[in-house]
Amino acid sequence: MNxxxxxxxxxxxxxxxxxxxxxSLPKPALVEASAVxxxxxxxxxxxxxxxxIKDRFVIxxxxxxxxxxxxLHPGDRVExxxxxxxxxxxxxxxxxxxxxxxxxxxxxxxxxxxxxxxxRVALAETSLAQARVELARVRTLHERGGVxxxxxxxxxxxxxxxxxxxxxxxxxxxxxxxxxxxxxxALVRMRPAAPGAPARRxxxxxxxxxxxxxxxxxVLRVFQESATLLQAGAPILELGDxxxxxxxxxxxxxxxxxxxxxxxxRVERWGGEAPLEARVRLVEPSGFTKVSALGVEExxxxxxxxxxxxxxARAALGDGYRVHARVVVWQKADALKAPxxxxxxxxxxxxxxxxxxxxxxxxxxxxxxxxxxxxEVLAGLGEGDRVVxxxxxxxEDGARVEVR
Numbered sequence: 001m002n003x004x005x006x007x008x009x010x011x012x013x014x015x016x017x018x019x020x021x022x023x024s025l026p027k028p029a030l031v032e033a034s035a036v037x038x039x040x041x042x043x044x045x046x047x048x049x050x051x052x053i054k055d056r057f058v059i060x061x062x063x064x065x066x067x068x069x070x071x072l073h074p075g076d077r078v079e080x081x082x083x084x085x086x087x088x089x090x091x092x093x094x095x096x097x098x099x100x101x102x103x104x105x106x107x108x109x110x111x112x113x114x115x116x117x118x119x120r121v122a123l124a125e126t127s128l129a130q131a132r133v134e135l136a137r138v139r140t141l142h143e144r145g146g147v148x149x150x151x152x153x154x155x156x157x158x159x160x161x162x163x164x165x166x167x168x169x170x171x172x173x174x175x176x177x178x179x180x181x182x183x184x185x186a187l188v189r190m191r192p193a194a195p196g197a198p199a200r201r202x203x204x205x206x207x208x209x210x211x212x213x214x215x216x217x218x219v220l221r222v223f224q225e226s227a228t229l230l231q232a233g234a235p236i237l238e239l240g241d242x243x244x245x246x247x248x249x250x251x252x253x254x255x256x257x258x259x260x261x262x263x264x265x266r267v268e269r270w271g272g273e274a275p276l277e278a279r280v281r282l283v284e285p286s287g288f289t290k291v292s293a294l295g296v297e298e299x300x301x302x303x304x305x306x307x308x309x310x311x312x313a314r315a316a317l318g319d320g321y322r323v324h325a326r327v328v329v330w331q332k333a334d335a336l337k338a339p340x341x342x343x344x345x346x347x348x349x350x351x352x353x354x355x356x357x358x359x360x361x362x363x364x365x366x367x368x369x370x371x372x373x374x375x376e377v378l379a380g381l382g383e384g385d386r387v388v389x390x391x392x393x394x395x396e397d398g399a400r401v402e403v404r
Contacts (some may be wrong), residue, residue: 028402029395033355034138034339035094036385041335041376043369044205044266044326045258049249051238051321053165055171056220061230063209065089069227073219078213080174085236089207090229103183110180117173124166131155131162154262157279157308164306167244171215178214182218185209209221217241220319242318243311247278249303249325253287256301258329267303267325270317277309280327303327330369337374342387343367353395354389360388362397 061067071082138155141147147353196311220242223235230236247267265278282304290300305325307314317323343365350367353360363369365380381387388395394399 004337017310027398028254028358029362029392030404031353031355031388031395031401032390033386034342034389035402036336036381036387037336037340038336038383041332041337041369041371041374042328043126043330043371044328045248045251045255046250046324046326047255049176049247049305049325051129051245051317052247052248052321053220053242053319054244055168055175055212055215056238056240057175057214057217058223058238059084059211059213060086060237061232061234062185062211063077063087063089065209065230067224067228067230067236070225070237071203072219072222074222076219078217078219078239080213081214084211084213084297087209087211087230088281089209092103092342094105106378107183108178110176110183113176114180117176119168121166121169121173124162124169128159128162128166131159161279161281161306161361162245169359174214178212182322210234213239215239215241238317245307245314246281246306247305247323247325249305249327250300251303251327252300253301256283256287256303259283259327260329264328266326266328267323268306268326270314270321272313272316274313276307276314276323278305278325279308280304281306285305287305289332332369332376335369336377336381336383338365338377338387340370340373340375340379341389342391342393343375345366353391353397354381354387355401358400358402360395360397360399360401 020224045211065084066089069088070085072078078084079211135155135158138147142149142152199315217239218241220239220240221238223237224230247265249265259280261280261282263280265280267276267278270276280303284302287299287301290298292298307326338352342351344365346362349364351364352361355361363380366378368376368378370376388401
């Protein structure tokens with residue numbers, strides 16, 4: 001009986017010692033994990049932007065005179081050649097040789113401007129013809145499997161850009177012709193009449209000057225609505241085509257150096273449900289200084305992008321609307337990637353904790369391009385490896401872990 005009791009006490013003592021030893025062992029650290037995967041990786045530079053109408057035209061008074069109350073308002077549509085307002089004449093002051101010479105010089109400058117834009121139209125027509133030939137060639141090669149889809153899309157974008165450039169050049173030609181007409185109208189008013197003949201003035205028989213719209217467009221702003229006496233050159237209203245929008249993206253100069261013309265732009269947070277598509281047309285060669293919200297001076301650069309998607313998708317956008325743009329500077333369709341939150345610096349190299357057999361193993365890795373959430377893995381990890389995300393400073397190599 002005594003022997004059995006001693007054996008029982010010994011067993012209980014051993015169990016108690018084992019329980020104490022087990023309780024004294026360190027508990028596994030709770031961690032979060034994510035897998036290393038393969039898939040598309042896109043690197044972008046992000047910035048706020050605003051929409052802007054490409055071609056604007058300010059209607060101004062070609063001569064001094066009396067303007068009646070303007071009946072047009074912002075948002076009104078006008079057609080090319082439609083009457084906008086008439087400037088009634090006032091008794092002109094005595095003319096001198098200098099005023100006449102200035103008017104003649106202005107008319108000569110306007111004629112030179114017409115010649116210049118005609119050359120621009122011819123160049124744009126040539127560029128469009130070449131772009132269409134190139135598009136037909138690339139499309140034929142694409143159908144035969146000779147070029148990738150990206151090259152076909154680039155050729156289609158160049159054809160659309162050439163078409164837009166031609167429309168802009170024609171718009172400029174009409175504007176230059178209008179400026180020439182207004183300059184010659186002012187010159188007619190300043191030429192002295194023949195002895196005994198009535199004074200000649202531009203416009204109607206009463207000497208009024210009728211201002212006509214040089215383009216089909218929409219009234220964007222009205223500078224002078226009430227009836228008033230205008231001086232020559234005073235702005236009256238501004239016209240433009242709200243359908244011909246571009247995006248001005250404000251980027252840090254350090255980010256803008258990676259942006260190339262033709263780069264894809266994803267327009268987000270513009271108020272619509274789906275992102276819009278655009279392409280970079282120009283990275284402006286001159287930067288500017290801007291003070292950030294923290295009071296730090298930054299060098300910024302404007303990047304100009306053209307919408308490339310269907311116009312119906314952006315019909316609600318207008319001039320000066322705020323957008324958020326993500327400009328694609330690098331992308332890879334099949335990249336080995338790991339979450340950036342798993343990476344940390346170890347000396348001058350990057351490292352992660354890899355999960356295996358219930359333990360976290362420290363492993364140095366080599367990374368390439370990085371997006372907002374993922375990083376390209378060049379060496380050190382394989383597809384399917386599980387890594388610890390947001391590792392704590394207390395986590396050590398070989399430590400026991402438990403995934404939450």
